[in-house]
Amino acid sequence: MAAPTKNQKIEALVKLVQKRSRGAGLTSPPQRTVLETLMYAALLENAPFDKADLAYTVLENYYIDWNEIRVSSVRELADTLMDLPHPEAAATRMRQALQGIFEKLYVFDLEEMRKKGKALAEHMKALESMSAGTPYMIQYTAQVALDGHLIPFDEASLRIMRRLGLSQVSNDGSREICTGLDRVILKKTGLTFASQLHHFAAGYYDVPDSPELLSQLSAIDPESVSRSWASPVLSPPSAPKEDVTPSPVSVSATVSVPNPEPPKQAIPVKKPTMSVSKPEPKPVPKKAAKVPTPVSSASKGSKKSAKPLPSSKSAKSAKSAKPASSTAKKSSKKTSGKALPNKKTVPLKKGTKPIPSKSSPAKKKPASKSVSPSKSLRKKKPK
Numbered sequence: 001m002a003a004p005t006k007n008q009k010i011e012a013l014v015k016l017v018q019k020r021s022r023g024a025g026l027t028s029p030p031q032r033t034v035l036e037t038l039m040y041a042a043l044l045e046n047a048p049f050d051k052a053d054l055a056y057t058v059l060e061n062y063y064i065d066w067n068e069i070r071v072s073s074v075r076e077l078a079d080t081l082m083d084l085p086h087p088e089a090a091a092t093r094m095r096q097a098l099q100g101i102f103e104k105l106y107v108f109d110l111e112e113m114r115k116k117g118k119a120l121a122e123h124m125k126a127l128e129s130m131s132a133g134t135p136y137m138i139q140y141t142a143q144v145a146l147d148g149h150l151i152p153f154d155e156a157s158l159r160i161m162r163r164l165g166l167s168q169v170s171n172d173g174s175r176e177i178c179t180g181l182d183r184v185i186l187k188k189t190g191l192t193f194a195s196q197l198h199h200f201a202a203g204y205y206d207v208p209d210s211p212e213l214l215s216q217l218s219a220i221d222p223e224s225v226s227r228s229w230a231s232p233v234l235s236p237p238s239a240p241k242e243d244v245t246p247s248p249v250s251v252s253a254t255v256s257v258p259n260p261e262p263p264k265q266a267i268p269v270k271k272p273t274m275s276v277s278k279p280e281p282k283p284v285p286k287k288a289a290k291v292p293t294p295v296s297s298a299s300k301g302s303k304k305s306a307k308p309l310p311s312s313k314s315a316k317s318a319k320s321a322k323p324a325s326s327t328a329k330k331s332s333k334k335t336s337g338k339a340l341p342n343k344k345t346v347p348l349k350k351g352t353k354p355i356p357s358k359s360s361p362a363k364k365k366p367a368s369k370s371v372s373p374s375k376s377l378r379k380k381k382p383k
Contacts, residue, residue: 004221009164010184012220017196024049026195034110034145035066035101038133041140042093045154047084048202049195054083055090066108070098085206093134100131113146120148135175143194149187151194153178156201159208159229163217169232176233 004012026049032040039059044052062080063069069077077091084090101108113123120142127138139152153161158176161167167178185193204213208229217224 003223006166006180007184009166009220010181013160013164013166013197014185014193016216016220017193017200020200021196024199026199028191029144032145034113034141035108037145038097038110038127038137038141039066039094041137041152042097042133043081043084043090044140044198045090045093045134045136046086046156046202046205047090049199051083051085055081055087058083066098067102069094070102093137096131097133097137104130120146120150143191149182149190151178151181151185151190151197154198154201155231156205157197158231159204160197160201160217162229162231163214163224163227164221165223165227173233176231 029037029040040052040056043055043059047055058080059069063072072095074088074091074095077094078087081087081090098108101110113126123146124138124142127133127141132138133141134154136152136154139150142148143150143152153176158167158178161178166180167176169175170177204210207213214225
């Protein structure tokens with residue numbers, strides 16, 4: 001018996017899902033916004049329609065808006081989605097989609113996709129760029145809300161297509177696609193077939209190796225029993241392990257075996273001495289020696305600081321003035337018999353002029369004060 005072709009497999013699958021969905025009460029989805037359709041797809045993925053409808057009703061009655069769902073934890077959302085077979089996975093999909101839309105648009109509104117005249121592929125790329133959900137959520141939204149001609153596939157539906165050999169990996173190896181369905185299934189019947197296929201596949205999501213399922217698929221393709229239902233993208237076949245047995249050379253190089261022979265006398269090896277050249281110190285300029293400034297006799301008792309050193313000519317004159325001052329002191333001792341109250345002033349005889357002191361740079365005092373005679377000399381009149 002010849003193997004069936006791809007079109008024959010698709011036609012037989014359409015008849016199978018129609019037969020299994022009779023009496024299921026499948027209806028067309030209600031009118032929802034683009035965002036509401038996207039959130040409903042998060043609940044419907046790998047779950048029956050009746051349980052997804054019940055979970056969506058609970059969300060509408062329990063939460064105020066979509067932002068409250070976004071800021072809720074996965075555990076809080078899972079507690080309100082207990083009717084689903086896998087509530088934590090559905091809660092994670094909803095939170096990630098709402099967070100991606102909020103970071104991109106800062107609003108929870110996707111109705112502009114219906115107004116713009118862009119192609120369906122551009123809308124799907126826009127949803128993928130903002131991480132608005134899984135591939136099934138984006139495909140379901142494109143078919144239901146944006147009126148696109150495609151069939152959405154979740155993991156439960158893809159397992160059926162893998163068994164029948166109707167799926168393949170994309171050229172870039174990042175996703176799994178099913179080609180040829182648009183030529184057999186028309187656009188007006190695409191939504192009905194997608195609902196029937198989802199209803200049939202969701203019942204076997206937790207039991208992919210069910211004997212009942214294998215018997216029904218083997219009637220379409222006898223080789224479906226030998227095929228695997230696992231994803232070739234998520235779990236690629238493991239590569240054969242390489243022989244990692246080390247060679248004898250590598251063992252001798254890495255493993256150190258103790259030598260039974262006595263160790264030879266060790267030859268002292270001089271350790272290399274490193275000669276570090278120290279940088280020569282820079283010559284420090286010598287400072288000029290400070291010349292002590294002469295302190296005058298008048299400024300010894302005062303607290304004022306000495307004046308700077310005079311020039312060379314004034315220094316020579318100061319040296320030559322030293323003996324004159326000494327002679328003046330000797331003459332003052334002879335002339336004055338009494339002790340003077342002030343050592344600086346020396347009483348002189350009438351008609352003599354005072355000898356100026358060149359050693360002190362202080363201002364000269366008036367002659368009347370320095371050589372003023374005593375009161376006894378003032379009373380006597382000259383003869």
